Amino acid sequence: MMAPERSRPMSAKAIVLLLLVAAGVWSAVALDLDPRRLWPGREGWLLAAGFFGHAFRPALTHEGVDIPAGATPLLLGALAAAVRTVAFAAAAMLPSLVVGLLLGFGGSTAWWAADRDRGQAGRVSAGVRFRATFGPGVSTVCRLAAALLRSVHELLWAVLFLAAFGITPLAAVIAIALPYAGTLAKVFAELIDEAPRPAAGALREAGAGPVAVFLFGLLPRAMPDMTAYAIYRFECALRAAAVLGFFGFPTLGYHIAASFENLYYGEVWTYLYVLVALVVAVEWWSVQVRRRLVA
Amino acid sequence: MLTGAFELDRVTVRFGANVALDEVSLNIEPGALIALVGPSGAGKTTLLRLLNGSARAVSGTVCVDGRDLSALAPADLRQLRASIGVIHQDLRLVPNLRVSQNVLAGGFGRQNMWGAVRAMVWPPRRDIQLVHALLERVGIAEKLFHRLDRLSGGQQQRVAIARALYQEPRVLLADEPVASVDPARALDTVALLRDICRERGLTLVMSLHNLDLAREFFPRLVGLRQGRVVFDGAPADLDDDRYRALYQLPRAEVADDGA
Numbered sequence: 113m114m115a116p117e118r119s120r121p122m123s124a125k126a127i128v129l130l131l132l133v134a135a136g137v138w139s140a141v142a143l144d145l146d147p148r149r150l151w152p153g154r155e156g157w158l159l160a161a162g163f164f165g166h167a168f169r170p171a172l173t174h175e176g177v178d179i180p181a182g183a184t185p186l187l188l189g190a191l192a193a194a195v196r197t198v199a200f201a202a203a204a205m206l207p208s209l210v211v212g213l214l215l216g217f218g219g220s221t222a223w224w225a226a227d228r229d230r231g232q233a234g235r236v237s238a239g240v241r242f243r244a245t246f247g248p249g250v251s252t253v254c255r256l257a258a259a260l261l262r263s264v265h266e267l268l269w270a271v272l273f274l275a276a277f278g279i280t281p282l283a284a285v286i287a288i289a290l291p292y293a294g295t296l297a298k299v300f301a302e303l304i305d306e307a308p309r310p311a312a313g314a315l316r317e318a319g320a321g322p323v324a325v326f327l328f329g330l331l332p333r334a335m336p337d338m339t340a341y342a343i344y345r346f347e348c349a350l351r352a353a354a355v356l357g358f359f360g361f362p363t364l365g366y367h368i369a370a371s372f373e374n375l376y377y378g379e380v381w382t383y384l385y386v387l388v389a390l391v392v393a394v395e396w397w398s399v400q401v402r403r404r405l406v407a
Numbered sequence: 408m409l410t411g412a413f414e415l416d417r418v419t420v421r422f423g424a425n426v427a428l429d430e431v432s433l434n435i436e437p438g439a440l441i442a443l444v445g446p447s448g449a450g451k452t453t454l455l456r457l458l459n460g461s462a463r464a465v466s467g468t469v470c471v472d473g474r475d476l477s478a479l480a481p482a483d484l485r486q487l488r489a490s491i492g493v494i495h496q497d498l499r500l501v502p503n504l505r506v507s508q509n510v511l512a513g514g515f516g517r518q519n520m521w522g523a524v525r526a527m528v529w530p531p532r533r534d535i536q537l538v539h540a541l542l543e544r545v546g547i548a549e550k551l552f553h554r555l556d557r558l559s560g561g562q563q564q565r566v567a568i569a570r571a572l573y574q575e576p577r578v579l580l581a582d583e584p585v586a587s588v589d590p591a592r593a594l595d596t597v598a599l600l601r602d603i604c605r606e607r608g609l610t611l612v613m614s615l616h617n618l619d620l621a622r623e624f625f626p627r628l629v630g631l632r633q634g635r636v637v638f639d640g641a642p643a644d645l646d647d648d649r650y651r652a653l654y655q656l657p658r659a660e661v662a663d664d665g666a
Binding site: 236238240310314315318319323325 | 457459460461462463464469476477478479480481482483484485486487488489491492493495497499500501502503504508512513515516517518519520523524527571574
């Protein structure tokens with residue numbers, strides 16, 4: 113008979129949880145966070161009332177007094193800004209998808225893990241030996257590269273590229289594409305590795321080559337999730353493109369910043385609603401695609 | 408081309424300290440129809456994996472058409488595997504590809520990378536006709552372009568059979584193909600596999616839990632127990648004593664050993 117396990121005063125999980133809470137409390141104290149300061153003064157209340165009051169009456173035409181004769185109507189301008197925001201996001205997604213797929217495939221273990229299993233009969237081919245030997249190293253390098261890409265936020269990249277290239281669309285597109293490539297690579301690698309492998313094993317067993325096994329035995333199982341995630345990243349890219357407008361790129365953010373500075377809150381809300389509409393549209397698209405791919 | 412003759416000579420397979428097969432010797436002539444029977448954990452699956460080179464013997468030899476499997480060059484092993492179809496209990500198909508694509512994937516073993524891509528993306532009409540003929544043989548021709556996960560479990564099993572046949576194999580190995588289907592369908596499937604192998608002259612080795620099915624459809628039974636062959640013969644020769652030797656519970660065995 114085994115002796116009953118001695119009861120410990122606290123499990124490892126509880127200790128970790130306690131440490132996390134302690135770290136949170138300590139950080140709040142160290143940063144001198146005081147919720148009472150969230151209570152605005154009289155001016156703060158007025159500003160808040162003015163701003164949120166406009167949420168129910170967004171501007172349909174330009175606010176302000178002297179509007180130049182040839183100015184683009186507000187709604188048309190908002191629509192054009194929305195289109196440019198989508199263009200920036202799409203232009204950034206294209207290279208980041210290509211790089212993300214390459215680094216994601218490279219970073220997954222699926223393309224070499226089976227080759228390290230030496231349980232089979234027969235001699236080992238050069239390709240199998242190569243993948244079994246260098247696969248882990250290549251994966252590590254790919255994951256490291258992906259981590260480096262995403263360790264710098266798109267806003268920081270934008271500051272850098274603005275200094276280097278000035279306000280050109282290319283600067284914004286590269287600034288978004290770099291960290292997004294890293295994030296896509298990380299998630300793609302994980303989705304590929306989590307995909308069920310029995311079908312891939314069966315094809316390998318029937319003599320299929322490694323590329324065919326990967327492309328048609330394994331990848332289809334990961335594809336629905338990879339597609340859904342790519343669309344979600346596109347949604348994030350839309351927001352990022354909008355925010356980069358604050359630097360002067362002609363996306364929605366540019367107009368939001370300009371209207372906010374002029375205290376034209378109605379216009380700010382108009383642009384915000386256009387941005388929300390974009391995000392909702394992408395979400396709707398994502399649902400449609402997922403419905404087609406899964407089930 | 409492979410004839411489908413296997414020769415196992417005192418083959419032992421071990422996984423760590425666990426002996427899966429213990430000095431098994433077995434001859435399988437081309438076109439043989441064999442049911443592997445015996446209790447769970449007797450080594451039936453390992454024996455099947457041995458036949459297509461998926462498992463490696465620690466001692467003894469496995470010969471296919473007189474060639475030692477362990478000495479095969481990689482390209483030869485791949486060719487051998489391409490001509491051995493395997494049907495698993497869990498099917499191992501790709502649910503979100505079409506039925507036609509799942510079957511066409513059976514041809515990867517004799518195609519290079521580009522051939523495989525072509526078969527998946529833009530298959531030649533001739534290949535689709537071949538797939539259609541196979542699906543017709545297994546009874547689900549109308550499902551050719553359906554997505555696999557729209558099919559019932561029984562229909563998906565037919566797809567797995569069609570994929571194995573699309574390999575143009577000389578040997579079919581089936582690992583408990585009917586363990587998870589209802590009795591009527593199990594009977595159908597075993598009969599179908601046996602008939603297909605008989606009409607095409609393929610060697611068939613099938614592991615079966617259900618001894619009644621094995622007796623009814625196979626001229627030769629190989630009984631495994633604890634990694635050893637304890638019976639090899641016609642169903643009629645499996646009398647009560649031999650049945651007990653094959654299936655009796657370990658507790659009874661301990662008592663026998665003590666006697």
